[in-house]
């Protein structure tokens with residue numbers, strides 16, 4: 001028997017509360033992005049109806065239909081306006097589609113992308129809050145900068161006035177035993193602390209986007225400020 005949306009919310013909230021308690025953190029310091037990439041427009045609307053305003057998608061092709069349907073219907077400035085987070089790797093030729101529609105970018109990992117985003121942001125007269133994606137685990141299949149590339153990257157970003165780096169993002173490898181992901185999340189927190197205190201350009205880098213369905217408890221214990229939850233919260237629908 002599958003769980004209802006209400007069941008899943010209670011389960012997730014209980015685990016978040018316990019992770020916060022174990023690590024002496026406030027529940028208010030952890031925000032949830034409901035990742036809707038595996039579900040239909042209707043389920044995405046259900047997430048909104050359950051007060052999940054922060055929505056995450058990783059491909060514009062898949063997000064477009066939902067974005068247009070939901071965003072057109074709410075109109076800007078209303079309370080039920082969703083806030084979209086782009087969490088997948090972004091090709092430069094998709095920047096014109098995504099920037100301006102998605103408020104947050106979680107996967108900034110190269111200067112050429114920064115340059116394209118910056119150009120688009122200036123056309124639109126906006127500043128895009130971005131997470132810099134770091135490949136902490138070093139897995140070949142994961143996007144992101146190597147940790148040692150971060151200081152120079154942050155310095156080079158400073159010239160792009162259409163971008164504000166607001167934090168770091170990582171994906172841990174899938175582990176059957178989530179505790180095994182701890183070193184990855186801990187390393188991202190330490191990188192954030194270091195860049196914030198030692199880099200002339202690092203003061204805006206305060207957030208940590210880390211933790212998914214399998215490992216969000218550990219990510220919270222290690223300081224996540226945004227967790228990205230798909231399967232466990234919104235569900236996963238087969239095509």
Ligand SMILES: *Cc1c(COP(=O)(O)O)cnc(C)c1O
Pocket residue numbers: 035037058087088171212213214228229230231232
């Ligand atoms: C799909 C995805 C998620 C959510 O995955 P779940 O394991 O279903 O919670 C989070 N972050 C990124 C970058 C993703 O691509």
